[in-house]
Amino acid sequence: MERNLTHIALFAALIAVLGLVPKLDLAAGVPITAQSLGIMLCGTVLGARRGALAVLLFLALVAAGLPLLSGGRGGIGVFAGPSVGFLVGFPVAAFVAGWVMERTTLSPAVAATAASVIGGIGVLYVFGIVGMALVLGKTLSEAAFLSFAFLPGDAVKAVIAGLVTQSLARMRPASLLSRA
Amino acid sequence: MLTLTSPVETWAHRLPAGGKLAALAVVTTALFLVGSPWLLAGAFAGTAFLYLTGGVAFSQAGLRQLWPLWPFVLIVGLWHLWAAEVVQGAAILLRMVSAVALANFVTMTTRLSDMLAVFERLARPLSPILPPRRLALAFALVIRFIPVMLDRMGLIRQSWTARSPRAPRWRVMVPATLAALDDADRVAEALRARGGAG
Numbered sequence: 001m002e003r004n005l006t007h008i009a010l011f012a013a014l015i016a017v018l019g020l021v022p023k024l025d026l027a028a029g030v031p032i033t034a035q036s037l038g039i040m041l042c043g044t045v046l047g048a049r050r051g052a053l054a055v056l057l058f059l060a061l062v063a064a065g066l067p068l069l070s071g072g073r074g075g076i077g078v079f080a081g082p083s084v085g086f087l088v089g090f091p092v093a094a095f096v097a098g099w100v101m102e103r104t105t106l107s108p109a110v111a112a113t114a115a116s117v118i119g120g121i122g123v124l125y126v127f128g129i130v131g132m133a134l135v136l137g138k139t140l141s142e143a144a145f146l147s148f149a150f151l152p153g154d155a156v157k158a159v160i161a162g163l164v165t166q167s168l169a170r171m172r173p174a175s176l177l178s179r180a
Numbered sequence: 181m182l183t184l185t186s187p188v189e190t191w192a193h194r195l196p197a198g199g200k201l202a203a204l205a206v207v208t209t210a211l212f213l214v215g216s217p218w219l220l221a222g223a224f225a226g227t228a229f230l231y232l233t234g235g236v237a238f239s240q241a242g243l244r245q246l247w248p249l250w251p252f253v254l255i256v257g258l259w260h261l262w263a264a265e266v267v268q269g270a271a272i273l274l275r276m277v278s279a280v281a282l283a284n285f286v287t288m289t290t291r292l293s294d295m296l297a298v299f300e301r302l303a304r305p306l307s308p309i310l311p312p313r314r315l316a317l318a319f320a321l322v323i324r325f326i327p328v329m330l331d332r333m334g335l336i337r338q339s340w341t342a343r344s345p346r347a348p349r350w351r352v353m354v355p356a357t358l359a360a361l362d363d364a365d366r367v368a369e370a371l372r373a374r375g376g377a378g
Contacts, residue, residue, distance in 0.1 A: 002368040002377045005314060009321035010329075010364040014357065016322070017329040034353075041357060057318055064295040065184045065287045066323075073248055075184045075287030076201075080208060080279040082252045136256055137272040146255065160350045167354040168361075175361045 004050060007177065011042050011054040012061070019070040035070045036124070036154060039090050040116040040161040043097025045168065047178035052095035059087060085131015086124060093124040101165075101178040108169035108176065113162030120161070121154050183292045184284075186241055190234035192289035197298045200286045211279050217267050220274040227278045230285060238288070245284045249277065314377050321367070332359055 015038035042051035058068065067074035079087060097119030104111045125147060133143035169176050186193075192200070211223060231239040253273055260269025287295075296319055300312050336355050340348035371377050 002371045003365065005318060005377050006321065006364040006368040006371065007361070009318045010325055010360045010367070012318075012322045013325040013329055014360045016326050017333060017356075020330060021333065037353070041353075045357065045361070057322060060299055061319065061322055064299060064319075065290065065292050067182070067184055068326075071248060075245070075284055076204065077245065077280045077284035077287060080276075080283045081249060082276065135276055136252065137268070138259075160353065163350070164353045164357060168357060171354075171358065172361070175358070 007046055008050055008054045008057060011038075011046055011051070012058040014038055015042065015055065015058045016061075016066075016068040019068055034157070036090075036120060037157040037161055039094050039124075040097055040112075040120040040157065041164060043094040043099075043119055044101045044112040044115050044161055044165045044178060045176060046098065047102055047180075048095045048098030050177065051098040052091045055091040055094045059090065062087075080135075082132050082135045083128070084135060086128035088131060089124040089127025092127060093119045095119070096123045098178055107166070108179070109162045109166035111162075112165035113158055116158035116161040117155075120158060121151070124154075184245070184287050185291050186234070186238055186288040188235060188238040188241070190238055190289055192234070192285070193291075195289070197290045197294040198301070200290060201298060204283060204286050207282060208279050211275050214275075215271065217271040217274065220271050220278065224274045224278045227281045227285070231281070234289075242281065242284060242288065245288070246277065246281060249280060252276070317377055325363070328363075329356070329360065332356065 015035060018034035018038040021034050039055055042054045045051070046054060062068050062074045063076055063079060065075050069078060078084070097115040100115035100118050101111055104114070106114070125144075129140060129143045129147050132138070132146060133140050136143065136146075138146075165176070169179070174180070207223075211220070214220060214223070231242045234242075256269055256273055256276075260266060260272075263269075296316075300315055303310060303315055304312060333352065333356055336352050336359075337348050340352065
């Protein structure tokens with residue numbers, strides 16, 4: 001019981017910390033922040049249920065007024081802005097990534113990369129694009145066109161999520177709760 | 181850690197947080213139902229007036245909070261100028277900026293502890309599966325561990341650069357995640373030793 005709670009809380013803190021790490025620190029040349037990497041890791045490391053709860057806890061603190069989203073954004077205002085779809089999609093993305101991770105027997109690196117692509121990119125973009133289309137009054141294809149600027153960065157992050165998950169599985173197999 | 185609550189005390193700081201959130205929900209829903217650009221312009225003017233009642237310093241802080249919206253304003257503005265649908269574009273922008281600014285107003289005039297207390301009250305119907313004490317403990321743990329993890333991220337990066345001429349990049353992620361997992365185990369043990377998470 002306590003272990004579940006502390007894992008959820010500490011991974012919520014990890015998502016926040018990854019949003020505060022300066023850009024360009026993770027990969028050369030690609031202007032990305034690590035926040036969505038945190039979402040992917042929540043799913044691939046903690047598994048579906050705990051991962052989604054960690055993301056929900058993080059979003060609750062953002063809504064309560066902590067500037068924890070990348071770029072120091074926060075408050076209820078971000079849920080009324082154009083990126084609301086991505087925020088709503090975050091917990092679903094972590095859940096789907098965790099679900100994929102739990103249901104495959106592939107090696108951790110391959111499984112986590114695939115889970116991050118399906119959850120952290122596929123599912124997340126569906127939510128993000130619908131949200132942007134609603135707030136900006138655009139059609140879905142127009143909103144999709146605007147969102148694809150983030151695609152190269154997110155592809156890099158999915159690969160990093162796979163590598164990090166694999167390293168964790170090698171160093172401490174028991175720590176990978178999604179495969180426990 | 182700094183919150184987004186404005187240090188400039190306004191009349192709205194004294195209103196109950198739950199009431200402000202309920203009013204915000206009603207107004208935001210109305211904004212998305214209204215299509216007339218004139219009504220939306222009125223809502224925008226009302227929002228600006230609301231900020232000005234808090235004083236000049238408060239309004240300037242509010243403007244800074246809106247700054248991250250500029251790429252969207254630029255894109256939608258150019259798009260509708262090009263499509264010669266100026267009125268429609270203005271309605272979309274007025275609605276978006278007013279909705280975000282009103283929500284920011286509630287955040288800027290409500291203390292973090294009051295907002296979290298409202299969330300805990302809203303979560304009360306879930307108490308059989310999510311006891312209120314456990315939720316409060318989870319909030320406190322996250323807030324306490326963010327600075328701890330930031331410090332550690334700095335240490336990991338320093339020890340990397342002390343040993344390697346290359347920049348650490350994504351490799352810091354492995355020790356950072358591992359440390360978070362270890363901390364989670366240790367904090368769980370400490371909680372259990374002190375009578376559990378309730």
